[in-house]
Each structure stands twice: as C-alpha cells, then as structure tokens.
Amino acid sequence: MxxxxxxxxxxxxxxxxxxxxxxxxxxxxxxxxxxxxxxxxxxxxxxxxxxxxxxxxxxxxxxxxxxxxxAETLVTLDANGDPKPALAEKWRKTGEKSWAFTVRDGVTFHDGTELTAEDVVRSLTKASRAAPKPRILDGVDLTVTSRGDTVTVTTAVADPLVPQRLSSPQLSILAAKAYxxxxxxxxxxxxxxxxxxxxxxxxxxxxxxxxxxxxxxxxxxxxxxxxxxxxxxxxxxxxxxxxxxxxxxxxxxxxxxxxxxxTEVPMPRTNTLYLNTRRGVFTDPSLRAAARTALDPKSLVDGVYEGRADVAEGLLGPAVPWAKERAGRTGAAKAADPKGKAVVIGTFTDRAELPEVAAALQQQLQKAGFTVKLEIREYANIESDALAGKFDAFILSRATVLDSGDPAAYMYSDFASDGSFNVSQLRDKKVDEALKKATATASGPARRKAVLAAETAILNTDAAIPMLHERxxxxxxxxxxxxxxxxxxxxxxxxxxxxx
Incomplete structure (x- = not known):
C-alpha cells in the first residue's frame, strides 16, 4: 500500500x-x-x-x-561490479573497439539444444536491433560475429564496459525457439x-x-x-x-x-535533493550550502523510513562496497543567511515516501530561513518540468548503479554539462573533466578511484544533496x-x- x-x-x-x-x-x-x-x-x-x-x-x-x-548472460558481476564468467568462460580485448568471448562448453538450453556461439550472436543481435533497444544498449552501436566457439563484439566507439554491459539480464542468451x-x-x-x-x-x-x-x-x-x-x-x-x-x-x-x-538489503538507490544551479535562488553556491546545512537526513531515516534506510555520506551508498573509500566533500562553499528567499521544491507521488520527505524538508528549510512551497504530481506529469529546470529544487529517488553495474553512467547522465538527466542544470568544468576521465578508464581499481573523484567534484558544487540510501x-x-x-x-x- x-x-x-x-x-x-x-x-x-x-x-x-x-x-x-x-x-x-x-x-x-x-x-x-x-x-x-x-x-x-x-x-x-x-x-x-x-x-x-x-x-x-x-x-x-x-x-x-x-x-x-x-535465463543467463555471458557475464555476471561480483560485489564490486567487476565482471566474472557465466555463459562465457573467458574474454579478452582484441582491439580498441573489439572484444572476444569464449562460449562455455557443455551448456544445453531447456529445449535440449546445445548452446553455440551462433546462439549468442542471434540473441545479442536481436537485442541490438530491437525497437526500443534494451536500455543497457542505449547509445551503443555494436555488431556481433562468431567463429568456432568465439563470439566477437565490436562497438562503434571504444567502450571499456563491454563485459559489464553483457551482464545485463536484458542481454540473456536464449534458444532459437524463443525468437x-x-x-x-x-x-x-x-x-x-x-x-x-x-x-x-x-x-x-x-x-x-x-x-x-x-x-x-x-x-x-x-x-x-x-x-x-x-x-x-x-x-x-x-x-x-x-x-x-x-x-x-x-x-x-x-x-x-x-x-x-x-532482511534489509542496501540498494544502489539514493534519495537526493537536486538544486537548480542555472536559475533562481540556488545559482548562489552559498545558498546551496545553506540548504545542505539545514537538512537533517537522520530525521528522514528515523521518521519517514522508520529506520530502514541509511544516512547518505555521498551519492553512492553501502550497496557499492568501495564507496567507503571516498574522500568526501573537499571544497564546498560556506553557507549564507537565506533571508526568507522563496524556493519551490518539486517531487512526485509514484514513490510513496517522497511526498513525506518533501513535507519534512519544507519544515527544515523554513526553519533555516527559506520560504518554501511544494509542488507534487505524478511522475509522468512532472518529469519534463524538472528536466527543463522549472523548479528551484527537486527530490528524486535515483538508482546510482545502472544495468552495467557501474556508477559512472548515472553520474554522467545527472551531472555532466551534456547529461541527459541533468535536473540540477549543472555546468561545471571540473565535474565534466572528472566524469570524462571516469567514463574513459578501464574497469577495476583505477576506474573506481576515478568515479570517487568525480563524486567529490560533484559534491563540492552542492548541486545535489544526497540525503539517504534506500533499502x-x-x-x-x-x-x-x-x-x-x-x-x-x-x-x-x-x-x-x-x-x-
């Protein structure tokens, strides 16, 4: 309910x-x-x-x-989001834009037919040509060929996350009868x-x-x-x-x-207050800082979520084990007096807790000196206004690890100057540079370090105030x-x- x-x-x-x-x-x-x-x-x-x-x-x-x-995929992910073998026994990068996957021997489909490289080509090609495409392939142009027990996946541009992408359940390998x-x-x-x-x-x-x-x-x-x-x-x-x-x-x-x-399982989902950095009150970094210092996330966890959530220390939460290695905010502005400045906060009813979160934030920000109005609608009726920057602030419950198991895609979408979901309307050179580095780095410890550096750059802008991580x-x-x-x-x- x-x-x-x-x-x-x-x-x-x-x-x-x-x-x-x-x-x-x-x-x-x-x-x-x-x-x-x-x-x-x-x-x-x-x-x-x-x-x-x-x-x-x-x-x-x-x-x-x-x-x-x-249904199974060529690759699965470990706790850190790194790829490990499934229907593919091994893989290697064979060129700037190509990867070779060796199909596991001795696997049969539920209809009794044997898994072959041709089956893998069929399933992945059907997915790549689907309309609409599976979201893991959004913006990705790939071709798939086979030779013997080897499948070669080639992308139009270099993509260090090809193995992780192939872990998405939307790229499951099915028998010919399925198609x-x-x-x-x-x-x-x-x-x-x-x-x-x-x-x-x-x-x-x-x-x-x-x-x-x-x-x-x-x-x-x-x-x-x-x-x-x-x-x-x-x-x-x-x-x-x-x-x-x-x-x-x-x-x-x-x-x-x-x-x-x-059992309460930490989710890679963060309840975040996005602040409009291009128009209105929160173009001023000191007032963004004032909003941050006014919020009491623990009261939201204890009240709205009845203790079944975690107070956020950053954009990434306990569902991402290596996030605890973060440096955290290092250079945010100091808070100024809001002096009664009026702000409009938007959110939606589709996630049951968000209207309650909005009401609590309204009280906290008004206590700090802001004048706050709420605008709450169904998500389908408010998303376009949020993306157009029509609110001073917007509350989102946002998945931080998308189908590839990697947070860089979420960060780029939400905080890059040309990000497709940039509710904060952020245009920040340091953030763009950090995100570009993170998305270009090969998977593993170096990429995780680059992602955390990008998180720090984003937090320093106060364009988004992470409040809690859901379970x-x-x-x-x-x-x-x-x-x-x-x-x-x-x-x-x-x-x-x-x-x-």
Whole structure:
C-alpha cells in the first residue's frame, strides 16, 4: 500500500488478514516434497510487479527471469561490479573497439539444444536491433560475429564496459525457439537452474528444476510465482505461511513481521535533493550550502523510513562496497543567511515516501530561513518540468548503479554539462573533466578511484544533496535456506536456495 502525507504507518491486523484472503487464497500450490530427497520442495514466491511485456528479456521483465535463475548472460558481476564468467568462460580485448568471448562448453538450453556461439550472436543481435533497444544498449552501436566457439563484439566507439554491459539480464542468451514469433518468448528457452514451464498472464508463473543444468543440480524442485502488487497482501502472505519468499515488503508493513523473517538489503538507490544551479535562488553556491546545512537526513531515516534506510555520506551508498573509500566533500562553499528567499521544491507521488520527505524538508528549510512551497504530481506529469529546470529544487529517488553495474553512467547522465538527466542544470568544468576521465578508464581499481573523484567534484558544487540510501526489505519464511539478498535485484532463487 502506498503512503500519502496523511496515511497511517500501519493497518490493523484484521485488514491484513482480509487483504491476504483477497489476494492470495488459493494462489500457491502446497510446497510439498516431490519425493526425491528430504527438503526437496517447491518454493512459493510473492513478487511485487507483474510482467509488463510478456516476460520478454528485452524489457525490464528480464530481471524476473534472472531472479528465477532461468535465463543467463555471458557475464555476471561480483560485489564490486567487476565482471566474472557465466555463459562465457573467458574474454579478452582484441582491439580498441573489439572484444572476444569464449562460449562455455557443455551448456544445453531447456529445449535440449546445445548452446553455440551462433546462439549468442542471434540473441545479442536481436537485442541490438530491437525497437526500443534494451536500455543497457542505449547509445551503443555494436555488431556481433562468431567463429568456432568465439563470439566477437565490436562497438562503434571504444567502450571499456563491454563485459559489464553483457551482464545485463536484458542481454540473456536464449534458444532459437524463443525468437520464432514477433515477440521473444522465454518459456522453455533458457539455460539456467530452473525451466520456465508456464506463465499465466500477469497472475502467476511456474518453473521446474533443470535436471541438466551445467552449474549443478538445484536444491529446490521448482518455483511457484505469484504476482501480488499490493504490499499489504505480500506481507500478510509471509505471516500466514502462504508464501516462502516475499520481495519488496513495504516499510509500513515490515514492523508487523517478525524481525528474523525479514532482511534489509542496501540498494544502489539514493534519495537526493537536486538544486537548480542555472536559475533562481540556488545559482548562489552559498545558498546551496545553506540548504545542505539545514537538512537533517537522520530525521528522514528515523521518521519517514522508520529506520530502514541509511544516512547518505555521498551519492553512492553501502550497496557499492568501495564507496567507503571516498574522500568526501573537499571544497564546498560556506553557507549564507537565506533571508526568507522563496524556493519551490518539486517531487512526485509514484514513490510513496517522497511526498513525506518533501513535507519534512519544507519544515527544515523554513526553519533555516527559506520560504518554501511544494509542488507534487505524478511522475509522468512532472518529469519534463524538472528536466527543463522549472523548479528551484527537486527530490528524486535515483538508482546510482545502472544495468552495467557501474556508477559512472548515472553520474554522467545527472551531472555532466551534456547529461541527459541533468535536473540540477549543472555546468561545471571540473565535474565534466572528472566524469570524462571516469567514463574513459578501464574497469577495476583505477576506474573506481576515478568515479570517487568525480563524486567529490560533484559534491563540492552542492548541486545535489544526497540525503539517504534506500533499502529493499525481503521476507523469508523460517524454513527458507540461502535465498539471495541481492542489492542489484538480479538474484533471488538460486541453485542453492531451498525450503527445509
């Protein structure tokens, strides 16, 4: 359930019971053993968002296929966002614009056909020619060819993040049968630990264990998925025992669950106040500094987020492990007296907490001497005005690590002079130089160092004031073992997950 400024934090228990009955009665088959081994049961999963594009891997539905371990990519990412082998055993850079990937031997698709380099070419070429393209390929022009067991990926311009890009679930490798119609159909066409057997529109899906999985036999017999958009019903399903794993438990419902049944996973998502540096009050760096010093992020974490978030120390949070190596702000302006200057702060209703954040910021800034007006609409009706610089400030919940697992793309989009999402209207030479260096540096420690230097340059401008880093709350029944707790939300049920 979404919260507004006047919505209570929790519903009575009777309301949860009713919601559970309405949404989930009869939704899941019993998680009974299949008789093959002790604890060898099916896992019942309640997911937040139903499929939007028929589970096409070329859409955001790809992340469901990844979370169910049914579709796989050439590369995966480690905790630092560096690439590691998956369907590709190894790779190397063969030229300024080309990379060679060796396809793993001994992998079969769920339809029994063998994975070949030609299959990889087909899947990646279909993605590169899709309209619209998967967002990981936005602005990227690539061609894919094969020879023997080697796939060569060539880009129009040098791109040090090609391996990371190929980790995106939207670039999953599927069997030829998936591409026979006008849309991409992933049913029975993946390579992962579980075979997608059936999809019932936007209500449910069923997967069985892949007995021939190249990565070893899964511990669970299968997965039964139910799509339950109502957060109250998802939380109630965990309490009532109707679901084994529940994703995205709302903050307002987490306190109603046993603490040992929930896990808070830091997300690479930062709640940030963007200040307009091109027009209005915040063209003055000293007034941007005044806004920064007026804010009390801890009160937002404790109040709006009920303690289930982390106070921001920078743009990047605890979901990015190496962010703690940052230097932090090194040269921001000193704060001046606002003297009652009027500002308009915009935000949107689509993320339930943001209107509450806006109301709290209004009070904090007015206490510091600003006069503050709020403008709150649905995101679709406010985005164009925000990008056009029509607000003095704008509150965003912003993903800081996009599909490549690398923060440089987000920083460039939001803070480069020619960035496509430059809500702050920032034009700063030092920031541009730092971002250019970060985006051109090869992956690894040197790139991470360059990204943190760019973060410092951005923080020094006070064009954006990071307030808090969000968490996703996942619920697991007491008998669930080894469900994935993934900040990037790419994994949930893996080969190691089972129900006792």
């Amino acid at each position: 979404e919260k507004s400024l006047h919505t209570p934090k929790a519903l009575p228990v009777i309301s949860l019971t009713v919601a559970s009955a309405l949404f989930l009665t009869g939704c899941f088959a019993p998680g009974a053993p299949d008789g093959s081994a002790p604890g060898d049961k099916r896992i019942r999963v309640a997911m937040m968002q139903p499929p939007r594009s028929g589970l096409s891997p070329l859409s955001d539905d790809a992340f469901k296929l990844s979370r169910w371990s049914t 026979r119609g006008r849309t991409v159909n992933p049913v029975g066409a993946g390579t992962g630990a579980f075979v997608l057997k059936k999809v019932n529109g936007t209500s449910s899906a069923a997967l069985d264990r892949n007995e021939n999985y190249w990565g070893g036999r899964a511990r669970a017999a299968g997965i039964d998925v139910r799509f339950v958009p109502d957060g109250t019903a998802r939380a109630a399903a965990l309490r009532s025992g109707e679901a084994d794993i529940v994703e995205s438990v709302p903050v307002s419902q987490a306190s109603l669950l046993d603490e040992d049944r929930i 996703v709350v996942q619920g697991d029944a007491a008998n669930v073992v080894d469900s994935a707790k993934d900040p990037r939300e790419r994994l949930l049920v893996t080969v190691d997950t089972y129900v006792k």
